[in-house]
Amino acid sequence: MQPAVKPNMTENHAALKGIDWRQQDWRRELQNNITTVDALKTYLPLSEKEEADLRRVTDIHPMNIPRYYLSLVDAEDPDDPIRRLCVPDAAELVVAGAMGETTADPYGDDKHDKGNGLLHKYSYTALVVTSEYCAMYCRHCFRKRMVGLSNELTVKNFQKAAAYVAEHPEITNVILSGGDPFMLPTKVLEKMLAALVDIPHVNHVRIGSRVPVSYPLRLFDDDLMAVLRDFNDRKTLFVPTHFNHAREITSEAREAVHRLRLCGITVNNQAVLLRGVNDSEEALVDLMNGLLRIGVNPYYLYQCMPVARVRHHFQVPLKKGITIVDRARRYFDGYAKRFKYIIGHDIGKLEICGQIDGKVILKQLHARGGHDEEVSRLLVRELTDTGGWLDDLPEASL
C-alpha cells in the first residue's frame, strides 16, 4: 500500500512546476539536484520498505534527479513512466531473473577501449567518453557500470584522444559521449571541439546528450550556443539525444532543441523501448509524432540491453516489442517511420526488420573492425515468448 501523500510533500512538488527554468543558472541549479533518499522524501511519498530499499539501491547506483525533471513526475502515481526513468527502484537490486543473464558491458565497449576514454569499435567512428557525470542518472542507463562512479574509462587528456583520431585517417566521425559532454564547462568543451575542427578526415562530430530532455536549462546558456554555432560553421555537428516519453517533450525541451537548431545543428533521437515507460503503440505514436513537432528526427529505438540491474524491470520481450513497433508504424508518416528498431549488440548494430511465421529477421548495420563481411548480412531467429536479446533466440531459417 502506498503511504498517504503528506501536504508539505505535495506542496514541495507542486512548487517545482512554478519555477521559471529559463531564469535559472544551470551551474547553480545542479546543486539543487535530488541525490539522497531523504531529499526525495520531501517531494514524493515513499513507504518504509521503499525507503529502505532505495537506500540499498543508491549505495550501488547513485541517484541524481534535477528538480526540473522531478517536476515532470506525477507524484501521486507510483507507476508513473517519468518516475520510472529517474527514481531508483528496488528491482535494481535484482541481477539475475526471468529475463535471462545480464552483463555490465552488453555493448562490448571495454574490448575496444584504446585507453584515455577512447573507444574505436567501428573503423570509421571514434567515441570519446568525456565525462562520467550526467545531469540525471537514468535508471535504465546501459553505461550504469560507470555513470556517476569514478572510473578509468573517462578521457584524461583530450589532446591525446584527438591525436589518435588525427593518426587514423579511416575515422570519418567522432562521438563525444559520456556521461554527458554538455555537463562539462563550456570552455572545456570548446577546447575539445577546437582539437577536432582541423582534422581533415573528420566529416562530422556528434555530441551525445540527454540535457534537452533532463536539463534543458543547460542549453539556455548563450556562451555554449556561440561555441556550438562557431564549430558548426566549420564542421557539421549533430546532437543525438534521448527522449523516451511524450511527457518529456515540454516547452523548455522544445526551446532547448530550437536553440540547437538555430545553430544549424541536426538533432536526432535515440529512444529505448522500456517496460512501463513506452511499451505500447500509443506511447510510441505520441513520442515519435511529438519529436517531429519540435524538429527532432526519430533515429533509433533501441531494444533495452541485458544490463545488470536494468534488464529485469525494463526489458520488453522481442516478440512483444516487434508487435508494438509494427502496430505503431501504421500511424506514422514517412518522417516518423524513419527510425530503426535496433539491437546494439557486442557484434555490432542489428536492425530488427520484422517478423514472419514466428521468426524475426534482423539485418546487421555495423560490424566490429575486422568483420566487414558481416555488414548487411541477414540473420533469422525463432521468436520465443520471453527472449529479449539476440542470444536468447534459437537460430532459424526461413
Ligand code: SF4
Ligand atoms: S544521460 Fe545517458 S549516459 Fe547519462 S545516465 Fe542517462 S542514459 Fe546514461
